[in-house]
Amino acid sequence: MGLRYANITLGIIRLDGDFSRNLTLQQCIHQGYRLEQYDLLYGKQQHVRAEYAQMTCYFMNRDSEPMHLDLLASDTTFAFRYHFPTSSNISAKYIVAENTTFNIRQSANDFQLLQPYDSPVPKYQTFYQPRNNRTKAHIGETYSATGFGLPAFFYTEADDQSYFVHLKETGFDGRYPISHISNATGANITLAFPDPADGNGMMGSAIPHSILPWSTPWRVLTIGTTARAIVEDTSVTDLAQPSEASNAAFVKPGVSAWSWWSNPNGDTNYTVTESYIDLAANQSWPYVLLDASWDQQTIDGVQVPLAVIHQRAESRGVKLWVWMNSAGVNNNASVVTSGPKDLLWQPSIRRQTMANLKANGVVGLKVDGIQSDKQEMVSYLLDILSDAADAGLMIILHNCMPPHGWERRWPNLLGHEGLIASEYYTNAATDYGSQMPENNVNEAFVRYPIGPADYSPGSFSQGLYPNDSVPTTDAHETALNIIIDSGLRILPDTVQAYERTVSPLIMSMLGAIPFAWDETTFLAGEPGKYFVVAKRAGSVLYLGAINGETTFISNQTHAASADWKPAQGVARDLTLDLWQAGYRVCGNSTVIADSAGSKIANATVGAGWNGSNMIHVHMEPFGGFAARFTLC
Structure with missing residues (x-):
């Protein structure tokens, strides 16, 4: 042809x-x-x-x-x-x-x-x-x-x-x-x-x-x-199969707290779990995600059962998501320590496991370690989604292929990884952080358009991983939460960052960004350099812009090496004509913008724009812009 x-x-x-x-x-x-x-x-x-x-x-x-x-x-x-x-x-x-x-x-x-x-x-x-x-x-x-x-x-x-x-x-x-x-x-x-x-x-x-x-x-x-x-x-x-879910009323997209990014060993510590349950409750987020080895949680050397964790979360109005190893035979579950494992592969065990988790207050599973593109894996994952729908459980897939429209067939599927996500800031030996701003932009053109992304945007802390630090600004990280679609928006940073460091206006926006949009409009961008999108939900318009243009990355991948230098980028100024894009802004606004020479955002509330609806945006190197407007 x-x-x-x-x-x-x-x-x-x-x-x-x-x-x-x-x-x-x-x-x-x-x-x-x-x-x-x-x-x-x-x-x-x-x-x-x-x-x-x-x-x-x-x-x-x-x-x-x-x-x-x-x-x-x-x-x-x-x-x-x-x-x-x-x-x-x-x-x-x-x-x-x-x-x-x-x-x-x-x-x-x-x-x-x-x-x-x-x-x-x-x-x-x-x-x-x-x-x-x-x-x-x-x-x-x-x-x-x-x-x-x-x-x-x-x-x-x-x-x-x-x-x-x-x-x-x-x-x-x-x-x-x-x-x-x-x-x-x-x-x-x-x-x-x-x-x-x-x-x-x-x-x-x-x-x-x-x-x-x-x-x-x-x-x-x-x-x-x-x-x-x-x-x-x-x-x-x-072109995906139509929905086969007889009941999707239990599917509730929402924001989740998550300790693994900032403390990979925290999921075995019940005190850490309590702090993230409290974070979710204090921020009015509906969920907390317990990651690998959550079934080994202890306090003072005594194992804490799931029922106790559920009781603590329920008392604060928070619901539980839990990590599950997908194996089976597809990964090294027989030798790795992360659990729970070996509970999803056999259909009868899977269904009983799902029923038990649901009875103990779990509302969703993060299924990890998929690592196969074979036909049997595709069939296996579709079976997981079907059985989870029957059990009233939501699902995200991790270490897996990108989306293929399964969220239409099974609306309890809220996200796929299948991309470079914020976890790539957590490497102790390799400086992946220098590549992230550029890759964020490229993913916006290539990966995000095909479906939900389990990225976990919102990494504001700068000093957790000195050899793999976060180079993006607060406005860039906020904008990613607008740009990336996912039914489970997992916020990865520390309790201290979200409760004491990050601007209250940013925190308010992160909790309020809609999940279901009436329309998405590409405004401007160039692969590898910058990306700007507008998303409307009813009479509210959100703008998300990120700058990833990178002029230098050190060939030395270990930031502790003597000849390593931080990545360098360039600032960018844009003028966005919302009127030409079909939007007229006339109500209140919240704007998260870069501050010159700083990673810290300038967060403001204003009366909105009238007349030409021309929005002037300045983005620092690896910066961004996030805004919420009320439309006429």
């Missing part, structure tokens, strides 16, 4: 037949229009209505075996999937290769943002921009021996027109693995299946297998002449 900005090569090779060549096109039939109309409990657009023209092309291979190609198109999105209809042969089929290849048109000013694939332990925790290179990679440059993960972002030019291209996938039913980009050369972007060694070499085969009928996931390209088409796109949930 030929498009203005790319050529697409199609084809599937099954173990029992070749559907990549010598195909006979029988006919293509226009199937009318596909209307997707649904509601989400959180995210960039809570009431979604999307329409796609649809067509099916019918092929026959040289052995007279059929394959269908389903095609969808909207103003900004093109999607396709392969479908194998019912056959009299009821044995399972195996796909040994998917030849789907995207040849993105190259141009003089093109670039790509690709995340090196961290196989065979896929957690999608690598940086889009190499540390030792301040220049964006051109389309086709290969610098990862294991390929690259999806989603993928490209910029190119054709016929004097700019094109921003976003490649992703959706529509998983548990019968196909997560794909990534193979280690190809040139501009050929070829899809590949997981490494057989992923999931500890367990979790079944790395290649897809199923009985017929069988549809692959949708391969989706979103295209625009600006990045607005990508940032505002809803195709990942549009």
Whole structure:
């Protein structure tokens, strides 16, 4: 297939037949229009209505075996999937290769943002921009021996027109693995299946297998002449399965306190847990998250049962989320000490565990250590979501693949990690912090648009990890809470920071930012440099802006080394025309802005703007801007 900005090569090779060549096109039939109309409990657009023209092309291979190609198109999105209809042969089929290849048109000013694939332990925790290179990679440059993960972002030019291209996938039913980009050369972007060694070499085969009928996931390209088409796109949930939850009344997005970021050993200390329960209560946050090894909590050497923790939280009006190891066979649960473990893999044990946790006041699970893209892992996670929905439990997934629209099918799914998150400030040996501002911006263009991000924004403390310090300003960290969508907004910093150091206006905003937006509007930005978005909920408008432009990062990754130097960036000034974006501000405002030469924000309450609605924004190096306005 030929498009203005790319050529697409199609084809599937099954173990029992070749559907990549010598195909006979029988006919293509226009199937009318596909209307997707649904509601989400959180995210960039809570009431979604999307329409796609649809067509099916019918092929026959040289052995007279059929394959269908389903095609969808909207103003900004093109999607396709392969479908194998019912056959009299009821044995399972195996796909040994998917030849789907995207040849993105190259141009003089093109670039790509690709995340090196961290196989065979896929957690999608690598940086889009190499540390030792301040220049964006051109389309086709290969610098990862294991390929690259999806989603993928490209910029190119054709016929004097700019094109921003976003490649992703959706529509998983548990019968196909997560794909990534193979280690190809040139501009050929070829899809590949997981490494057989992923999931500890367990979790079944790395290649897809199923009985017929069988549809692959949708391969989706979103295209625009600006990045607005990508940032505002809803195709990942549009083309996902509709909701299967019989009751979602128990799903309550909210803010959570969390001790692990500032004290990784704190979850075994009941006194620490009490302090974070009190923090949540004092800030009117509904949740506290107990992380790894929470089941080993003690006080004065005596183990504290979950029932006691629940009683303490309930007395303060706070509800519990708890960490759970996903293993199973997919990670080293047999040798690691972090628990609880070995309680989710077997269906009967999983369901009983969920029932017991629910009976002890737990409302959500953080399922960690997933680390596999294989088909059996996809099926396993969908089973967890289904059983959790039956038990009335919410879920976030950690150390896992990025989102694929499952939050539409199972609205109790509130977040995925599958990205570089604020945990990367907690490394004692390696200075990842220097790369974070730039990566925050890149994630806003590549990762955040496809679904919820378990990032835990709001890292204000500067001295907790001297070798991996937080270089961003308070305004940058506040703005991330607006930019990033998640049904569970986990705030990671210390009790002291939130109760004594951070501005009360920032704390008020962090507790009030909506979870479900009526609309999201991309205002301005450039990958690797800065990002600005507006989000509306009713008559309230929030602006979030971050500056990540980085001119220098030390090649020395250990901040304690004599030749290490802190990262350097540049300030940025912007003028935002809210009127042109469709908004008229005339009510009260809260503004969190950078102070010159300081990480501390200038937080103010004002009467709002009238007239031109021109907002002037100054961002310090690695700074930001966050604001709340009342609309006319």
